[in-house]
Amino acid sequence: MFTIANGVILKGENLVPSRENIVVDEGRIIEIGKESSEGKIIDVDGAVVCPSFINAHIHIGDSIIKDEGYGLSLSEMVKPPNGVKHVALSNASDEELIEAMKSSMWEMVESGTTHFIDYREGGIKGVKLLKEASKDIPIKPIILGRDDSFYGDDPDLGKVKVAVRKLLEIAEGIAPSGFGEITIDVAEIISRECEKAGKISSIHVAESESNQIESLNNYGLSEIEKGVKTNFSQLVHLTNPKNNDLELVSQSNQSTVVCPRANATLNVGVAPLNKMLELGLKPLIGTDNVMLNSPNMFRELEFSLKLMSIYHNDYLNPIDLLKMATTNVCGFKINDIIQKSMIMEGNFAEFIVCNSFSKNPYLNIINRCESKNILYTINKKFSI
Structure with a gap:
């Protein structure tokens, strides 16, 4: 005591x-x-x-290739299976991945973070590697898994369902990359199985303008609309909303996450945080890919405070910003998992x-x- x-x-x-x-x-x-x-x-x-801080969105496996590929496009950097990140992950040994992830977790601990939500590549093996890496470190990873069976224009939905269920036995949820890589059928399986298991379903939406235009042209729906309609419990980025996208999210009970430094590094835009707050949303905030940014939440918070004030010609309330890294998560259903x-x-x-x-x-x-x-x-x- x-x-x-x-x-x-x-x-x-x-x-x-x-x-x-x-x-x-x-x-x-x-x-x-x-x-x-x-x-x-x-x-x-x-x-x-x-x-203490929660880093609400991170790809900690990227720790093996810090600052590689700077200046490349979003797709060239992170789109599976041929992005710089995915090629590096496939070529790295288990020992290299574990040591790199440990280093990033200690950096988070030393900068006040006790929880982080990780988009974990590598299927079941990837989840187990992060659990092994974190077992002696004073930090709690909330691990969202994914599987290669999710991807492609005509996936085997039976295999997708089996992969989702197996992942949910050892992970806190499922997180495919984005709607550019999965079909609506796969999205619905993921969100439905996660809801049945009481776990998190999370997906990147509207990270880039081109993603939004492609989605609207091909499906008549924005990526944010798809995320809401397929009932993912958490939507990440929302950097380039269209029409009434944000109003639609504000009427749902979905958690939202923004990553301003990563968006800036990839030159894809500035999340409309001021408008999100005006609509009553309570976003979380994360540092995203370790290959792009350090996982230090102090740096994320200061950058975001000043960027938003300049971009929106209005001051961002520092209380609201600090909540994004701390207590906003306590108001969402997913806090049953995150605690x-x-x-x-x-x-x-x-x-x-x-x-x-x-x-x-x-x-x-x-x-x-x-x-x-x-x-x-x-x-x-x-x-x-």
Whole structure:
């Protein structure tokens, strides 16, 4: 048992700042209060206590080819099966993949991340490799698998269903690349089987303008419309919405994820975060391919805050942005799988304690902090 004393705590789903103490026992927050004090006292006078980060979208297997292929198009970089990424993954040994993934996970831990959602290539073997790599690291991977049987113009739907069910026995969900690689029939099998299993179905949508145009020309539906109609529980990117795409998503109960740095690196656009927030969406945020960006959420948050303000000619509320990396996930059905906690009594202890540099605790985290400014990272897997 220990007490984090005299910190400025960002409490609850809305990250309300309050100068109080937090008592933690066996991985749970048992009391929050100005006079609360039990066990070992850790005085962090004036430091900011923030929920630890969830990196909501990452391809950690890319860790083996950091910064390779810079300047290539989205398809040349990541489209299966011949993109730079997929060729590199097919040529790498298991040992190379594990060591590279370990390195990226430690970088995430050191920069305040305790959970990440990974789009895992390589079928069942790929899922098992990430589980092996993460077993001794204080971080929780939420692994979404995929299988080569998903792809092609005329896939064997029987084989697809079998592959999905086998993956769901060991993974937290399924994540095909995008609608440019799978048929509607395959999409419906994935979302239906995931829903039956109570797991996550996730897919990239509207990452590029060309993807959207191709989808509209060939099917009369945007990729976002396809994602909503096929009932995926999570839609990633939404960088190039058309017509009433975002309104359609706002009327569904689907989780959304944005990846601004990856979109910028691949030159595919800027996610309309301001409009998403106006419509009542509560997006998550991720760093995407490790081959493109470091998995450091501090860097993602600062970049996004400033990019959105310039692009939309309006300031992005830093509270809303910080929620994307912390508590927004707690409001979605998928949190039953992720189990990421906000700072409240009775919840798991999942928070970071950072040096204070300014009177604004949100901008302090987003605009000032770096990995070296984290005093403590507390989570239920490993604790002080």
